Amino acid sequence: MGPAKTAPRVVLACGEVRTSLLPALQALDSRAAAQLLGLRADERVLLSERPNLYGRSPDTLTGVDCPLPSANGARVRVVGTVAARAALTEGRLLQASAYFMVPATGPDHRRPWGHYLVRPGVVEPLGKLPHEAVAEGVLNGGRHGDLDVGLIADGLHTRLLRHPLLDHRPPLRSRPTRLRWVALPAEPGAGPSIERFTLAEDELRTVRLRVPEGTPGEGLAGLCDDLALHDWLLTTVVRILDGIRLGAGAGAAGAPPARQRPRQRPGAGEELPAVVRALRPAVDHLLHLWMPRARVTQELAPLWDALEERPGFTRQWQTLVQRIRDQLTLHAIPSPHRETDMGP
C-alpha cells in the first residue's frame, strides 16, 4: 500500500463502542438496516446473514488536532482522523464504534490535511509517542480538550437515533453501555492477549489488549464490538432478572415496565403474571443474540477463550437463559399446582 509503505509502525490503537437496544418496537429487517446504516450515498452497507443477521455502515472520518490523554501528564499533540462506523446485529442491537491508530513517531509539524486523509483512522503524533502512558490515559479518560473518541462514537450514535425509521418504542427497558479499549504491542513473537477487562461504574467497561505488530485496527474494533455486544447482553439480562421478585404471584411488582408495554396478544395479555410480562421481551428480543466470535478475525478469536475461562461469559449467559426458561415453564403450569409444589 502506497501511503503505508514508509509509515512508522503503529504502537497504539484505541477506541470506544456504544452498545444499545435499537429503540424500535420491531427489529429491522435487512433492507431497513441498510437504510439506517447508509451513512454515505456512494458506499454500500455491508450486509451479512451468516452466522447471524448483521449490517455495518461505511466508515466516516472526523478530523482532530489536539492532545492525547496521558497518565503522566505528557501533552502529546496529534493530528489526523478518527474512523467511526455503526453496526446493527439481528436488527436489534445498535453499536456505534470509533477508533484510531497512532504510530510511534510523526513529523514535528502539522502537514497539509490531504496527507492525513489518505491515512484514514490514523492520528500522527507531533514527535514521539509515550504509548504506555497514553494508553493508561485513554482508559482513565482524558481532560477536557484531550482527544475524546467516546464523543465521536456518541455523535454517530445520536445521529443514528434520529433516523425516521425508529419509532422510539423499545420493547424493553435497557441502558446503553460504553466499552473503551486500547491495544498495545505484544512482546515480539507473542500472540494477542487480553490484559484486563474491567467493569467500571456508570456503564463503562475498559479493555486492555496486547496484539502483535501489524494487527489491523479494523479487526481490533471488530473484536471490541463483539465483546461490547455480549457484555451488554449479560448486563441487560442480569438487570431484568434482578428486578423481578421470583416466586411472587400475579400482580406482584415485576421488573419495571418498558416505556411502552410489550407486544401482547389481544385478550391474553392482561392476565399474564408480572414475571412472565417481564421475561417475555427478553425471550422475544434478546436470547437469540448470543453468538460470541461471530465476526472476529481468526487471529483475534482466541482472545475470547480468556473471558470464557474467567469470568465465563457464556457460562453465565447459559445460566441466565436457563433461569428465564425455568421461570416461564413454572408459570406455564396452572397456578393451584404451582402453589402446592412450591410449599415449604
Place this chain on the structure above:
Amino acid sequence: MTDAVFRETTAEPRTQAVPLSHLSLELGHLYMEDFEAGPEHLRRHFAQVRPWADAARAAAADRTGGKRPRISTCFLIDDYFTRFSSPAELVPLLLAEADRAGLAVDYLARESGCAVAGKVPVAEAVAGRLVEEPPPGSYGLRPPAAQTGWLANGERSPVARAPQAMREAAVWQPPKETASRRHSVFLDVELWSDAPDGQRTWSCPFLAAVWQLARLGLLRTEGEAVLEPQPHTADGFPEDWDELPPLLRLNPRADPFAAYRTCSVVPNRFLPVEHAVRVILDQTEVDPEALGQAARRSAGEKVAVPDSVADRVSYVFYAGP
C-alpha cells in the same frame, strides 16, 4: 470473516479497478462564451496550449524513466451552467481547431456529467465525502464553525453577536488559514447554492474538483467506477447535449482516460477556481481501496505518485483571456 471456505459477497467490500495512464492531460476547459467568441478564439486557445502540452508530455516521459508514458488528453465542455448550440455543430469545430494546432482530443467530457453521470449523483456523493480540516484544538466535536454549502481552508472570522457588537464596536478578528506559514491566504469556497424550489446548483470549483477525481480514477459509487468512457460509434454528434455521453472516447486507441496524475492547461482566469479545487481536494476522503489500487499499480511499475490527492494535480496557466 477470514474463513476461506464460506463467503458472503454482500458482506465484503469490493471496489472495481479502472485502467490508469501516467498522465491525464487536459487541453482546455471551456465555457459556452468561449465557443460563442467564434473559431478564432478556439484557434488562439489551442495555439497557446500546444507548447505547454508538449512540455507536460516531456515531463511525464521523464518520470517514467525512459519507458513510453501512457498519456491521454481530454477536453471539458460546460453544458451545465449555460447551454449553447449543439454537439453536432460545436464538437467538429472544436476537434478541427485542436487538429490545426497539432493536438488530438482523446476524450470529450460534459461538465453536467460531473454533477450527475447517467443516474449516479456524482457531485452529491463527493460532497458526502468531505472531511473538514480540523483547526487546532479539535478534539472530537464536529467543527462548530461548519457552514453548510461552504468549505474553507481555515477558521473563519468570528461573527460578533448583536449584544457583543454593541459593547465592543465591531472589533474585527482575522480568519486564519490552518496550514498557513506565518501569514494566511484564507479561502472560503461556495460548494453549491439552492434555489427556492430546492433545485441545487453545484459551483464551478466543486464540479472541477469532481472532474479532477474522475481523471485520477478515484471516483466510485458502491464500489463501481463512475464516468466510464463510452466509445464513439456514431458518425456524427447528436443535436442535443443530453444525448452525448458524459464521457466520450473519441480516439479508439487512446491510453486510459484516468491517470496517476493530471495536468491542465488553462488560461489564467481559472486560477481562483483551481485554488478552490485544491482546497476541496485537500478535504475530500476518496475511496481508500481506489487509492490503494493506484498505489499498488504505480509501485508495480516503479512510478512515484504523491500520497496526497491534491498533490497529484498540476496546472499550466497561460496568459490570455
